[in-house]
Amino acid sequence: MSDLDEAYQLDYFEEAGFHRQECAECGDMFWSRADRDTCGEPPCAEYGFIDTPGFDEEYALGEMREAFLSFFEKRDHERIDPYPVAANRWRDDVLLTQASIYDFQPLVTSGTTPPPANPLCISQPCIRMQDIDNVGKTGRHTMAFEMMAHHAFNAKEDIEDPGEYAYEGEVYWKEDTVRYCVELFEELGADVDELTLIEDPWVGGGNAGPAFEVIYQGAELATLVFMSLEQDPDGEYEMKDGNRYSEMDTYVVDTGYGLERWTWVSQGTPTVYEAVYPEMIAFLKDNAGIELTDEEAAIVHNAAKLAGRMDIDEAEDIEAERDTIAEQVGVDVSELRDLVAPLEEIYAIADHSRTLAYMLGDGIVPSNVGTGYLARMVLRRTKRLVDSVGVDAPLDELVDMQADRLGYENRDTIRDIVRTEVEKYRETLDRGGRRVRQLADDYAEKGEPIPTAELVELYDSHGIQPDMVEEIAAERGVDVDVPDDFYAVVADRHGGETGDHEESGTPYADRLAELPDTDRLYYEDQQRMEFEAVVLEVFDRDDDGFDVVLDQTMFYPEGGGQPPDHGHLSTDDVTVEVEDVQRYDGVILHTVDDDPGKGEFVRGQVEATRRKRLMQHHTATHIVVHAARQVLGEHIRQAGAQKGVDSSRIDVSHYDSVSREQVKEIESAANDIVQDNVPVTQQWPDRNEAEAKHGFDLYQGGIPAGEQIRLIQVADDIQACGGTHVARTGDIGTIKLLNTERVQDGVIRLTFAAGDAAIEATHRTEDALYEAADVLDVAPDDVPDTAARFFDEWKARGKEIEELKEQLAQARAAGGADTEEVDVAGTTAVVQRIDADMDELRAQANAVVEQGQIAVLGSGASGAQFVVAVPDGVEVDAGEVVGELAGRVGGGGGGPADFAQGGGPDGEKLDDALDDAEAILQSVANV
RNA sequence: GGGCCCAUAGCUCAGCGGCAGAGCACCUCCUUUGCAAGGAGGAAGCCCUGGGUUCAAAUCCCAGUGGGUCCA
Numbered sequence: 001m002s003d004l005d006e007a008y009q010l011d012y013f014e015e016a017g018f019h020r021q022e023c024a025e026c027g028d029m030f031w032s033r034a035d036r037d038t039c040g041e042p043p044c045a046e047y048g049f050i051d052t053p054g055f056d057e058e059y060a061l062g063e064m065r066e067a068f069l070s071f072f073e074k075r076d077h078e079r080i081d082p083y084p085v086a087a088n089r090w091r092d093d094v095l096l097t098q099a100s101i102y103d104f105q106p107l108v109t110s111g112t113t114p115p116p117a118n119p120l121c122i123s124q125p126c127i128r129m130q131d132i133d134n135v136g137k138t139g140r141h142t143m144a145f146e147m148m149a150h151h152a153f154n155a156k157e158d159i160e161d162p163g164e165y166a167y168e169g170e171v172y173w174k175e176d177t178v179r180y181c182v183e184l185f186e187e188l189g190a191d192v193d194e195l196t197l198i199e200d201p202w203v204g205g206g207n208a209g210p211a212f213e214v215i216y217q218g219a220e221l222a223t224l225v226f227m228s229l230e231q232d233p234d235g236e237y238e239m240k241d242g243n244r245y246s247e248m249d250t251y252v253v254d255t256g257y258g259l260e261r262w263t264w265v266s267q268g269t270p271t272v273y274e275a276v277y278p279e280m281i282a283f284l285k286d287n288a289g290i291e292l293t294d295e296e297a298a299i300v301h302n303a304a305k306l307a308g309r310m311d312i313d314e315a316e317d318i319e320a321e322r323d324t325i326a327e328q329v330g331v332d333v334s335e336l337r338d339l340v341a342p343l344e345e346i347y348a349i350a351d352h353s354r355t356l357a358y359m360l361g362d363g364i365v366p367s368n369v370g371t372g373y374l375a376r377m378v379l380r381r382t383k384r385l386v387d388s389v390g391v392d393a394p395l396d397e398l399v400d401m402q403a404d405r406l407g408y409e410n411r412d413t414i415r416d417i418v419r420t421e422v423e424k425y426r427e428t429l430d431r432g433g434r435r436v437r438q439l440a441d442d443y444a445e446k447g448e449p450i451p452t453a454e455l456v457e458l459y460d461s462h463g464i465q466p467d468m469v470e471e472i473a474a475e476r477g478v479d480v481d482v483p484d485d486f487y488a489v490v491a492d493r494h495g496g497e498t499g500d501h502e503e504s505g506t507p508y509a510d511r512l513a514e515l516p517d518t519d520r521l522y523y524e525d526q527q528r529m530e531f532e533a534v535v536l537e538v539f540d541r542d543d544d545g546f547d548v549v550l551d552q553t554m555f556y557p558e559g560g561g562q563p564p565d566h567g568h569l570s571t572d573d574v575t576v577e578v579e580d581v582q583r584y585d586g587v588i589l590h591t592v593d594d595d596p597g598k599g600e601f602v603r604g605q606v607e608a609t610r611r612k613r614l615m616q617h618h619t620a621t622h623i624v625v626h627a628a629r630q631v632l633g634e635h636i637r638q639a640g641a642q643k644g645v646d647s648s649r650i651d652v653s654h655y656d657s658v659s660r661e662q663v664k665e666i667e668s669a670a671n672d673i674v675q676d677n678v679p680v681t682q683q684w685p686d687r688n689e690a691e692a693k694h695g696f697d698l699y700q701g702g703i704p705a706g707e708q709i710r711l712i713q714v715a716d717d718i719q720a721c722g723g724t725h726v727a728r729t730g731d732i733g734t735i736k737l738l739n740t741e742r743v744q745d746g747v748i749r750l751t752f753a754a755g756d757a758a759i760e761a762t763h764r765t766e767d768a769l770y771e772a773a774d775v776l777d778v779a780p781d782d783v784p785d786t787a788a789r790f791f792d793e794w795k796a797r798g799k800e801i802e803e804l805k806e807q808l809a810q811a812r813a814a815g816g817a818d819t820e821e822v823d824v825a826g827t828t829a830v831v832q833r834i835d836a837d838m839d840e841l842r843a844q845a846n847a848v849v850e851q852g853q854i855a856v857l858g859s860g861a862s863g864a865q866f867v868v869a870v871p872d873g874v875e876v877d878a879g880e881v882v883g884e885l886a887g888r889v890g891g892g893g894g895g896p897a898d899f900a901q902g903g904g905p906d907g908e909k910l911d912d913a914l915d916d917a918e919a920i921l922q923s924v925a926n927v
Numbered sequence: 928g929g930g931c932c933c934a935u936a937g938c939u940c941a942g943c944g945g946c947a948g949a950g951c952a953c954c955u956c957c958u959u960u961g962c963a964a965g966g967a968g969g970a971a972g973c974c975c976u977g978g979g980u981u982c983a984a985a986u987c988c989c990a991g992u993g994g995g996u997c998c999a
Contacts, residue, residue, distance in 0.1 A: 368995090369928085373998090428995075431995080460932080461931050461932040493997085745995085846946075863982065867946095879945090889982080899946065902983075903983070
C-alpha cells in the first residue's frame with residue numbers, strides 16, 4: 001500500500017522555503033514558509049483580514065476577476081468565456097454547474113475531446129445548493145459564486161498509443177500550479193509568510209488525486225487539485241472514501257479560486273456580502289429599516305470576525321457556537337442573535353437573488369422537476385426571507401438588481417418569471433393556510449395534537465412545511481407532533497423507488513464489434529431513397545426475423561426521437577421487408593422478414609412516403625421550437641420530442657400556460673419560415689468551435705458524443721441533430737398546431753402536424769365541425785352560437801320539467817287514480833303505482849307526506865322501484881318497508897327512517913309487492 | 928421519470944352509496960345609517976368528462992382531462 005505523502009513533496013517548496021508542519025488543533029499536514037501552530041483555517045484560527053485588508057489594494061468584484069484572468073493570460077493561458085450555470089445543457093449527470101471543471105467533464109477530462117484551449121483560464125459562475133443553510137450565517141458562504149480557475153490537460157508520454165487521447169504530453173503539473181498560486185498572492189501584495197497550503201486529498205465522481213487547500217489569513221482562497229487517479233478495485237491508493245484508485249493516462253490540473261473570497265479579503269469588510277454587492281446590501285438594510293447604534297454596530301462587527309465557526313457542516317451545534325461567540329464579544333447571546341439574525345437574512349436575500357439571476361438568466365424555468373424545481377425552491381426560500389425581515393421591495397426587483405449587475409439581457413423575462421412564481425407561491429400558501437387552520441380546529445376540538453401522518457400528508461401533497469403547521473397550530477392552541485426525522489418519514493413514503501431499469505444488452509455484441517461501421521448514405525443525400533449495398537452479416541432473431549448488416553445504407557435508424565425508416569431490400573432472387581432499423585455504435589442493423597443471404601449484393605428501397613413525412617415533421621420540429629421562442633421568449637428550450645408520421649410533439653420549457661392567441665402566432669411564425677422556402681443545411685464542425693460560436697442551445701435535442709458534431713441550420717435556427725431533413729423549408733408544405741397542453745408545471749407540449757398530415761388533421765377537425773353543424777342543422781359558422789343557445793335552453797327545460805313534476809305530484813296526491821288508501825299507525829298510507837322515474841316518485845312522496853300521510857309508491861319504469869316516505873311523528877320505519885318491498889322484486893333498498901328508496905329487477909312482481917304493502921306496513925308498525 | 932393529493936353554487940369548502948349543503952358574495956325587503964352591521968326572504972349546480980359496479984353513484988372502481996405537491 002502506498003499513500004500520497006510523496007505526492008506533496010515539491011521542488012518548488014524547497015526553493016521557496018516552504019516546509020511541512022502539523023496543525024496543533026486539527027492535526028492536518030500543511031506547508032508554510034513561517035513556523036506556525038495551526039493550519040490557519042477556521043475553526044483552528046479566525047479571520048485575520050477583517051478591518052485589515054490582506055492585499056495592497058481593494059478590489060471590486062469585476063476588478064478582481066480581471067486581475068486573476070489577466071495574470072494567467074500573461075502566463076500563456078487562454079481566457080475562456082464562462083458556461084451556463086445549468087450544467088444539464090451539456091451533460092446529463094448533473095443539474096447545476098458546481099465548479100469550473102464541470103465545463104470539461106466528462107469528454108475533455110477523459111481525453112475523448114480536446115479542451116477549447118490548453119492551458120486555459122476562466123471565471124465560471126457556479127451554484128451550490130448544499131451551502132444554502134450556511135449562507136448569511138458564516139459571513140463567507142454564498143450559494144452563487146464565481147470559481148476562477150486555470151486548467152491544464154495532460155496525457156502521459158510513455159503510453160502505447162499517444163493518439164488515443166485528444167491531447168498529448170504534459171503542459172504543466174504540480175510545480176507550476178503551486179508556483180502560479182504563490183506568485184498571484186505576491187502580485188496582489190499578500191504577505192506570503194501568512195500563506196498555508198493544507199494537504200487535503202480530493203475525491204469525486206470516480207476520480208481522485210492529491211490536492212492543496214490554500215489558506216490566507218483565515219480564509220480558504222484556493223483549492224489546487226491534481227486529478228490523476230481513477231477508481232480501480234486493484235488500485236494502489238486507498239482514498240478517504242474507502243475506495244481504491246490507480247493512476248490514469250490523463251492527468252488534469254483543476255484549480256478553484258473563489259472570486260468572492262478574494263474580493264472580500266482585499267476589502268476587509270465584516271462579511272463577504274458587503275464586499276461583493278455592497279449597494280444591494282445597503283439597499284436591503286435601508287429598505288428593511290435596519291439601523292444600528294454605534295455600540296451595536298461594534299458588536300456585530302466583532303462577532304463577524306468569529307462567524308467562521310458558524311458552519312453547519314463543521315460545527316456540532318450552531319447555537320452553542322453562537323454562545324461561544326457571544327461570550328468572546330462580551331454580550332448576551334439573545335442580544336447578539338437579535339442584532340445579527342436580520343443581517344444574516346439580508347445577506348442571504350442578496351445571495352439568493354443573485355442565484356436566481358444566474359438561474360433564470362441562463363434560461364432555467366421554475367417547475368416541479370429538475371433544475372426548475374431547484375429554482376423554485378430558491379425563489380420560495382428567498383420570498384420567505386424577504387417577508388420575514390420586512391423588505392417591501394418586490395422580489396422581481398431584487399433579482400433584477402442582480403441580473404443587471406451580471407449583465408443579462410433578458411431582464412424583462414426574468415422579472416416576468418419571478419412575478420409569476422411569487423404569485424403561484426402566494427396561492428399555494430393561501431391554500432395551505434386554510435387547510436392547516438381547518439385541521440388545527442379539528443384537532444383542537446378533539447383535544448389531540450396534530451399527528452405526524454397529517455404533517456407528512458400536508459408536506460408531501462400540499463407543500464406545507466411542518467414549521468408553518470406549528471405556527472398556525474400554536475395560534476389555535478394545538479400541539480404538533482413533529483418527529484426529528486421528519487424528512488426521513490417523508491422519504492419512506494417514497495420508498496422502493498429504485499430507478500434501475502434494465503439495460504437492454506446489445507444482441508450479438510461480440511460479433512457486432514468486429515464489423516466495420518456502416519456508411520451512412522442518408523447523411524450524404526437525404527433526399528435519395530434508393531441505394532446498392534453488400535450484405536456483410538445476417539443474424540437470426542428470436543422472433544423468426546433476421547438482422548442484416550450492410551456495408552452502407554440509406555435507411556435511417558431510430559434515433560433523436562425520429563422513428564426508423566421502412567422499405568425493402570432486393571437481390572435477384574428475393575425481396576425482404578425492412579421493418580425496423582437500429583444503430584449499435586457505428587453498426588446499423590436492419591430487421592427484415594427473410595434472409596437475403598450473406599455476401600449478396602442488394603438494392604435497397606426506402607419507403608418514400610413514410611420517410612418524406614418523417615423528414616417534414618423533423619424539420620418542422622426545429623421550426624416550431626424556433627417559432628415558439630420568437631413568440632414566448634428566449635427561455636424556451638426543447639425538453640423532449642417525438643416525431644411521427646401523422647403528427648409530432650415537442651415539450652418546451654415555459655413558465656406560464658399558452659393562450660390561444662399565442663398558439664396562432666407560433667403557427668404563423670412557423671409557416672412564415674416554411675413560405676420563405678430557405679434551404680436546410682448540414683455541417684460537421686469541430687465540437688469546440690460549434691460550442692464557442694453557437695452556445696449550448698445547440699443541444700436542445702440531446703448531447704451527442706464525439707469530436708465533430710452534425711449541425712442542422714433552418715433559417716436562423718441551428719441545432720445539433722442527427723435526423724433526416726427536407727432540402728428546403730418549402731418542402732414541408734404547411735405546419736398546423738393541433739394542441740397545447742401543460743405536461744407538467746413549467747413544461748408545455750405542442751402537438752403539430754406537417755405536410756399532408758397537416759391537411760389530414762385539418763380535415764378531421766373540419767369533419768367534426770360539419771357533423772356538429774349537420775346535427776344542429778345550421779351553417780358551420782353558426783355552430784358555437786347555436787350550441788350555446790341549445791345548452792341554455794336545455795338547462796331551462798330541465799328546470800321547467802322539475803317544476804312540472806312537482807305540480808303533477810301534488811295533483812296526484814290530491815287524489816289520483818290507482819290509489820289505495822289504508823289506515824296504518826293512526827294515519828293514512830297512500831299506496832300507489834305510477835310508472836315514472838325516481839325524481840318523480842320522490843316529488844310525489846314529498847307531496848303525500850306534506851298532507852300528513854305515509855307514501856308507498858311503486859314504479860315499473862325500469863325494473864321495479866319504490867319510494868316510501870313517512871311524515872314526522874309517525875312510528876313507521878320507511879327503510880324497513882322498502883327493504884321488504886324490494887326483497888319481493890329481487891333487489892334491496894334502504895335509507896333514513898323517514899324517506900327510503902329501493903327496487904329490484906323483477907318488474908312483473910311489482911303489483912304483487914304493492915298488494916302486500918298494507919300487510920308490510922301493519923307488521924312494521926306493530927313492532 | 929416516479930409517488931401522493933384535489934376537482935360539488937360566483938368564491939372557499941362540507942357531504943363519501945339513499946331528497947344537493949354551509950359560509951362569504953349576489954338580488955329583494957325591513958331595521959340601523961360608522962369600521963367584516965343585524966333580521967326576513969330569494970336566485971344561483973351537466974356534483975370535470977367517459978365507462979363500470981349497484982335496486983340506487985356527487986359518493987365505490989377504471990380510464991381520461993385539468994390543477995396542486997413531493998422526490999430523483
